Amino acid sequence: xxxxxxxxxxxxxxxxxxxxxxxxxxxxxxxxxxxxxxxxxxxxxxxxxxxxxxxxxxxxxxxxxxxxxxxxxxxxxxxxxxxxxxxxxxxxxxxxxxxxxxxxxxxxxxxxxxxxxxxxxxxxxxxxxxxxxxxxxxxxxxxxxxxxxxxxxxxxxxxxxxxxxxxxxxxxxxxxxxxxxxxxxxxxxxxxxxxxxxxxxxxxxxxxxxxxxxxxxxxxxxxxxxxxxxxxxxxxxxxxxxxxxxxxxxxxxxxxxxxxxxxxxxxxxxxxxxxxxxxxxxxxxxxxxxxxxxxxxxxxxxxxxxxxxxxxxxxxxxxxxxxxxxxxxxxxxxxx
Numbered sequence: 001x002x003x004x005x006x007x008x009x010x011x012x013x014x015x016x017x018x019x020x021x022x023x024x025x026x027x028x029x030x031x032x033x034x035x036x037x038x039x040x041x042x043x044x045x046x047x048x049x050x051x052x053x054x055x056x057x058x059x060x061x062x063x064x065x066x067x068x069x070x071x072x073x074x075x076x077x078x079x080x081x082x083x084x085x086x087x088x089x090x091x092x093x094x095x096x097x098x099x100x101x102x103x104x105x106x107x108x109x110x111x112x113x114x115x116x117x118x119x120x121x122x123x124x125x126x127x128x129x130x131x132x133x134x135x136x137x138x139x140x141x142x143x144x145x146x147x148x149x150x151x152x153x154x155x156x157x158x159x160x161x162x163x164x165x166x167x168x169x170x171x172x173x174x175x176x177x178x179x180x181x182x183x184x185x186x187x188x189x190x191x192x193x194x195x196x197x198x199x200x201x202x203x204x205x206x207x208x209x210x211x212x213x214x215x216x217x218x219x220x221x222x223x224x225x226x227x228x229x230x231x232x233x234x235x236x237x238x239x240x241x242x243x244x245x246x247x248x249x250x251x252x253x254x255x256x257x258x259x260x261x262x263x264x265x266x267x268x269x270x271x272x273x274x275x276x277x278x279x280x281x282x283x284x285x286x287x288x289x290x291x292x293x294x295x296x297x298x299x300x301x302x303x304x305x306x307x308x309x310x311x312x313x314x315x316x317x318x319x320x321x322x323x324x325x326x327x328x329x330x331x332x333x334x335x336x
Contacts, residue, residue: 044128045296045311048155048213051124052303055156055211058093059189060307068197071189072160072244074287082108085244086158086189087125096122109242110140110150118151118242125154125241129295130215131226138218138240139231141279141286148218148231151240155215156303157290158189162322163251165261165283171252172322175329184249185326188305191247198305201327205305209324212248212302213294214238214270221293222257222269236271237279238288245288250325252318253291265321266292266300267314292321 062070070089075081084105091100103117110118119137126134137148162185166172175185188210190196201208217239220227228234238246254262257269260283270293280286294300299311305327312321323331 048127052309056303056307058090061093074244121152127155153239154241159325160247208305212292213300214290237274238290265318
């Protein structure tokens with residue numbers, strides 16, 4: 001039997017060697033973490049694009065079936081007339097027919113009888129990059145006190161108009177109004193126009209935006225910052241997928257995202273603060289005040305009339321963005 005070998009002090013790590021190894025691992029982790037986060041965001045962005053493609057395809061299937069596009073029924077003022085969103089009409093074309101079946105179209109989106117339907121999350125309406133829970137709720141705008149109890153939000157909404165205030169401020173081109181008076185310039189899914197169809201899109205379907213991201217609503221976001229967690233103190237008037245007021249009236253923002261009617265088209269804010277402005281809105285009345293906004297670095301995804309999805313850079317000028325939203329301006333556009 002061999003005698004036991006004497007202890008060799010060189011067989012273990014010294015403290016210095018151990019610290020060096022830990023430091024190397026720390027450096028590798030710090031190098032890999034941004035790459036992992038970028039890969040995750042790329043995957044989320046791909047899913048967002050797929051969501052918008054499905055929504056665009058649903059609009060085309062709706063148009064094929066009815067020879068018109070789905071539009072939001074949005075009676076102006078504080079009325080009891082049913083307000084039904086374009087997205088509600090698309091539910092059967094988005095594999096959400098079971099939700100559509102329990103939605104009573106003769107009653108307003110916020111009616112108690114529709115609560116079960118509108119409080120149901122629809123996966124295709126949620127961008128995975130949005131940091132808010134997909135089960136969060138919007139609320140009835142006229143309720144006092146306001147409570148988040150009605151309708152799961154959507155991160156995608158139709159771009160229905162270019163706000164006339166941008167025309168008056170000479171921030172966008174005047175189109176479709178030969179008499180020279182400033183009017184809201186219609187997009188593809190124009191509010192209340194039950195006859196709206198692709199035949200009115202003379203700018204070309206591939207040149208005209210149909211849906212934009214407006215993520216995080218009804219929470220108010222400016223740039224990448226959330227403006228408070230208490231929705232009774234700050235919020236956007238819009239967000240619920242069943243709300244016509246969630247549709248986007250393109251009005252532009254100041255670069256800090258705080259003020260309406262400005263040169264910023266994308267990602268300065270997802271809307272303005274309806275609590276501060278007061279409801280009904282001093283200019284928009286009971287219409288919503290959402291703005292195009294995505295949580296993808298430097299861009300926001302958009303669905304076009306031909307069903308394609310493109311990522312627009314948030315440096316795009318409001319004049320160019322408005323040209324892409326209006327359906328019949330005959331403008332020359334530069335895709336960004």
